[in-house]
Amino acid sequence: xxxxxxxxxxxxxxxxxxxAPAEIEVSECNCSICSRSGYLHLIVPRERFRLLCGEQELTxxxxxxxxxxxxFCRTCGIKSFYAxxxxxxxISVNARCLDEGTVARTSLRHFDGxxxxxxxxxxxxxxxx
Numbered sequence: 001x002x003x004x005x006x007x008x009x010x011x012x013x014x015x016x017x018x019x020a021p022a023e024i025e026v027s028e029c030n031c032s033i034c035s036r037s038g039y040l041h042l043i044v045p046r047e048r049f050r051l052l053c054g055e056q057e058l059t060x061x062x063x064x065x066x067x068x069x070x071x072f073c074r075t076c077g078i079k080s081f082y083a084x085x086x087x088x089x090x091i092s093v094n095a096r097c098l099d100e101g102t103v104a105r106t107s108l109r110h111f112d113g114x115x116x117x118x119x120x121x122x123x124x125x126x127x128x129x
Contacts, residue, residue, distance in 0.1 A: 002048075007098040009073035009080045014054030016081060018044055018093050022104040026095045031113025033063070033070065037079060040095040040108070049081065049091040085116075086125040 003022055008015040020042060027041040028034070034041075054073065061070040069083040080097035084090065095106060112119040 003102060005098050005102045006052075007080060007093065009054070009057075009076050009078040009097065011073060011076040011078075013057040013075050014073045014078075014080055015052040016093070017050045017052060018042070018081075018091075018098075019048040020044055022102065023107070024095060024103055024105075025107045025109055027109050027111045029111045029113035031116065034113055038096065039079065040106075041084070041111075042093045042095045042098075043084060043087050043090050044093065045090050049093065086120055086123075 001021065002019045005018050005020055006015070007018070024042055027043070029039065029041060033039070057073050057075060058071045059074045061072060062068065063070075065085065067088070068085040070079055071082045072079045078097065079094060081091055081093045084092040095103070111123070
């Protein structure tokens with residue numbers, strides 16, 4: 001059963017809603033950007049994500065293949081969600097940016113982002129580019 005979780009960046013300029021179960025599974029990636037920022041991926045289909053406010057506050061960063069669109073709040077620098085390379089039709093929400101009160105339990109799954117292509121293939125992430 002899914003419910004609506006709310007969240008956003010640190011300063012509150014960016015706010016969103018995401019439909020997901022109360023018990024969520026997140027991925028902890030060890031790639032250069034995720035490990036440094038402590039990002040915990042809750043990946044959902046794009047239609048389960050709604051940006052409520054702050055689109056004009058977002059700035060984009062791309063690196064490596066340039067396929068992922070890392071979106072940061074230009075005021076506080078927090079990446080509360082982004083368009084991931086692994087799921088081009090989805091959104092990765094940073095579970096650490098969800099408001100308290102709706103997540104009943106979080107289980108953690110590791111992803112070897114340092115060896116992205118091999119790990120993505122192993123997980124069956126569509127076309128690995």
